[in-house]
Amino acid sequence: MTALAKIVHTAPEVEAEPELTDGFHLVIDALKLNGIETIYGVPGIPITDLGRMAQAEGMRVISFRHEQHAGNAAAIAGFLTQKPGICLTVSAPGFLNGLTALANATTNCFPMILISGSSEREIVDLQQGDYEEMDQLAIAKPLCKAAFRVLHAADIGIGVARAIRAACSGRPGGVYLDLPAKLFSQVMDAEAGQKSLVKVIDPAPAQHPAPEAIARALDVLKSAKRPLIVLGKGAAYAQADAAIRSLVETSGIPYVPMSMAKGLLPDTHPLSAGAARSTALKDSDVVLLIGARLNWLLSHGKGKSWGEPGSTKFIQIDIEPREMDSNVEIVAPVVGDIASCVQALLDGMGQGWQQPPSDWIETLRTKREANVAKMAPKLMSNASPMNFHAALGALRTIVKERPDAILVNEGANTLDLARGIIDMYQPRKRLDVGTWGIMGIGMGFAVAAAVETGKPVLCVEGDSAFGFSGMEVETICRYGLPVCIVVFNNNGIYRGTDTDPTGRDPATTVFVPDSRYDKMMEAFGGVGYHVTTPDELTRAVNEAMNSGRPALVNAVIDPAAGSESGNIGSLNPQSGIKKKK
Numbered sequence: 001m002t003a004l005a006k007i008v009h010t011a012p013e014v015e016a017e018p019e020l021t022d023g024f025h026l027v028i029d030a031l032k033l034n035g036i037e038t039i040y041g042v043p044g045i046p047i048t049d050l051g052r053m054a055q056a057e058g059m060r061v062i063s064f065r066h067e068q069h070a071g072n073a074a075a076i077a078g079f080l081t082q083k084p085g086i087c088l089t090v091s092a093p094g095f096l097n098g099l100t101a102l103a104n105a106t107t108n109c110f111p112m113i114l115i116s117g118s119s120e121r122e123i124v125d126l127q128q129g130d131y132e133e134m135d136q137l138a139i140a141k142p143l144c145k146a147a148f149r150v151l152h153a154a155d156i157g158i159g160v161a162r163a164i165r166a167a168c169s170g171r172p173g174g175v176y177l178d179l180p181a182k183l184f185s186q187v188m189d190a191e192a193g194q195k196s197l198v199k200v201i202d203p204a205p206a207q208h209p210a211p212e213a214i215a216r217a218l219d220v221l222k223s224a225k226r227p228l229i230v231l232g233k234g235a236a237y238a239q240a241d242a243a244i245r246s247l248v249e250t251s252g253i254p255y256v257p258m259s260m261a262k263g264l265l266p267d268t269h270p271l272s273a274g275a276a277r278s279t280a281l282k283d284s285d286v287v288l289l290i291g292a293r294l295n296w297l298l299s300h301g302k303g304k305s306w307g308e309p310g311s312t313k314f315i316q317i318d319i320e321p322r323e324m325d326s327n328v329e330i331v332a333p334v335v336g337d338i339a340s341c342v343q344a345l346l347d348g349m350g351q352g353w354q355q356p357p358s359d360w361i362e363t364l365r366t367k368r369e370a371n372v373a374k375m376a377p378k379l380m381s382n383a384s385p386m387n388f389h390a391a392l393g394a395l396r397t398i399v400k401e402r403p404d405a406i407l408v409n410e411g412a413n414t415l416d417l418a419r420g421i422i423d424m425y426q427p428r429k430r431l432d433v434g435t436w437g438i439m440g441i442g443m444g445f446a447v448a449a450a451v452e453t454g455k456p457v458l459c460v461e462g463d464s465a466f467g468f469s470g471m472e473v474e475t476i477c478r479y480g481l482p483v484c485i486v487v488f489n490n491n492g493i494y495r496g497t498d499t500d501p502t503g504r505d506p507a508t509t510v511f512v513p514d515s516r517y518d519k520m521m522e523a524f525g526g527v528g529y530h531v532t533t534p535d536e537l538t539r540a541v542n543e544a545m546n547s548g549r550p551a552l553v554n555a556v557i558d559p560a561a562g563s564e565s566g567n568i569g570s571l572n573p574q575s576g577i578k579k580k581k
């Protein structure tokens with residue numbers, strides 16, 4: 001408990017001064033009471049003292065250079081811990097900077113609370129031109145799961161509790177909590193203040209599936225000749241790792257992990273069909289989706305990535321009932337939390353479960369081995385300049401040797417190729433651009449991964465992607481975090497060889513050639529490396545990860561390497577006007 005004034009005893013006849021508390025202290029007490037020990041943010045008016053006091057009260061307060069990255073850190077902290085990550089921002093501009101991360105957290109179902117100071121209601125509502133005036137609550141509302149404003153210190157406890165429960169329960173997401181400046185200095189009796197705090201009991205209650213839903217799902221699964229399990233990042237979030245592994249192994253059904261579900265079972269698992277993805281999706285007849293949505297990343301469950309229309313039956317496990325039938329018919333919806341649903345399926349399978357026909361397993365195994373064999377020689381080249389495959393081949397070996405390191409990954413080619421090439425071995429070790437394919441998550445995710453887990457972080461970044469959050473290198477150095485950033489530097493977006501047809505400017509997709517991103521790290525006291533071959537890359541990353549010091553490896557990639565939009569070029573419209581010959 002924190003308090004402003006101590007009881008003062010002057011003379012026996014003088015009444016004791018009541019112990020007081022204020023808005024600042026009540027926010028801190030409310031967070032701590034709910035087991036929240038870390039705040040990611042950027043200090044400034046009116047929340048500077050909140051950060052200072054939280055630090056003084058023993059909370060970890062990690063200050064960033066830009067709110068978007070603090071927000072991304074909070075979001076991924078939520079994903080990793082199942083507790084809402086807290087991002088603290090100043091009014092209007094700082095709040096807006098944090099909003100992209102809040103919206104992204106909501107889209108990705110990460111529990112996060114954006115707490116922002118705001119200017120005074122009386123002035124904002126009359127639009128009288130307050131400092132950083134903005135109706136932040138109204139702006140945040142459509143971009144997050146829930147939004148609340150607290151006007152009285154006595155309501156801080158309930159406001160924080162509502163925010164926590166909204167962020168964590170059901171489908172997790174981003175929550176906005178608006179705290180106007182005046183609230184922080186409101187004073188109240190300390191004892192009454194403590195009594196007003198709320199400890200949220202069971203913030204994400206188990207939601208057990210209906211027995212009929214489980215029976216229906218098992219019936220459909222039993223009828224399958226070519227079943228497939230798709231694991232999404234919801235499955236990774238659920239921390240039901242043992243049950244999920246057991247479901248795969250007991251059922252004998254092959255699985256495809258979505259990007260952030262890689263490592264739930266090791267990518268080298270015999271039932272992994274990740275390296276036979278196209279065949280697995282197209283030829284399966286029954287698909288069990290676990291915490292994976294039928295969005296663009298799964299071609300909406302239809303079209304040429306899938307079999308003939310109507311030939312694939314979908315079973316879906318999701319905590320959100322409205323997810324069912326979002327794109328195609330779900331013949332067996334299983335609504336509930338993933339841990340409970342997976343356990344119920346396992347219990348229902350019981351003894352005597354018939355494993356899928358062996359020809360299906362064999363088809364996928366053969367395809368997987370062919371794809372792996374096709375890729376293998378590309379990963380071994382020691383040519384300079386490096387291409388993506390050669391550089392990622394080196395990193396693949398490093399991750400194999402350090403399976404508990406956390407891999408953060410963003411970019412276009414750097415993302416798409418790393419996803420396939422770098423095998424993951426443990427759950428929640430791969431953090432990337434998620435549902436939106438958003439660029440700029442890199443440094444925020446890396447900071448929170450290091451802070452929340454204490455594990456070493458390897459951050460594999462395209463040069464363009466790195467640019468969105470590169471200034472946070474200073475944050476990484478300031479807190480001395482064990483983060484090794486590898487920038488795949490091919491001088492541009494997709495590649496570095498495009499030109500402006502008029503000859504006037506650089507092409508829209510290129511950067512200053514031969515930039516030295518390693519110097520940015522050196523500027524703040526970290527270690528910089530400049531490498532041009534996979535051998536040098538291996539040595540640099542190993543040295544950096546062994547040291548645990550912040551490091552940035554500028555990995556020179558052939559500027560001509562890389563293709564447009566990685567392997568989602570089909571989403572990128574091209575001009576319909578044919579050029580005259």
Ligand SMILES: CC(C)(COP(=O)(O)OP(=O)(O)OC[C@H]1O[C@@H](n2cnc3c(N)ncnc32)[C@H](O)[C@@H]1OP(=O)(O)O)[C@@H](O)C(=O)NCCC(=O)NCCSC(=O)C(=O)O
Pocket residue numbers: 259274275276277278279296297298371372375411412415416419420421433434436437438439564565566567568
């Ligand atoms: C939409 C997708 C899920 C579609 O994936 P696909 O391309 O179909 O599959 P994958 O990438 O998983 O795999 C490609 C192929 O590699 C095979 N594969 C996978 N793993 C392996 C290993 N280990 N060895 C050999 N081969 C492998 C896999 O079976 C596929 O081959 P076959 O089975 O033979 O087909 C994915 O592309 C994706 O997650 N994209 C996200 C992209 C993104 O968010 N970008 C940010 C935008 S960048 C940006 O801002 C911008 O560009 O603009």
